[in-house]
């Protein structure tokens with residue numbers, strides 16, 4: 001169990017492109033375990049490695065608090081439809097806003113052992129995946145928010 005510090009909006013690290021993972025080793029496994037602990041401690045539904053200060057294309061998505069998915073070097077190979085929902089982000093505290101995302105996506109990614117897999121995601125799962133994958137390209141949900149005004153949660 002190791003909770004890491006969340007990188008917050010304003011830190012230039014969040015705007016950098018994360019690097020493709022080439023070593024599927026114990027260090028990657030430790031990173032993913034720590035990311036998961038951090039996500040749970042912060043009550044998040046997803047987390048990307050850059051959010052704990054590591055520029056690697058890795059993320060965890062946990063739409064229901066139980067099932068968690070790990071994606072290494074993910075790619076969206078197909079997308080269709082649109083859906084909108086109010087998003088927030090552990091790196092952008094006290095802010096939320098409506099964002100449009102694809103309704104369905106086909107993902108190709110690797111697991112922590114370097115095995116490639118494909119997953120079809122729809123609904124909430126697709127939304128979180130798109131949000132986390134954006135982090136790997138230095139994109140935050142606030143860049144895509146439909147309404148210019150941001151709501152304060154607190």
Ligand code: CO
Nearest residue numbers: 088089090091
């Ligand atoms: Co986020």
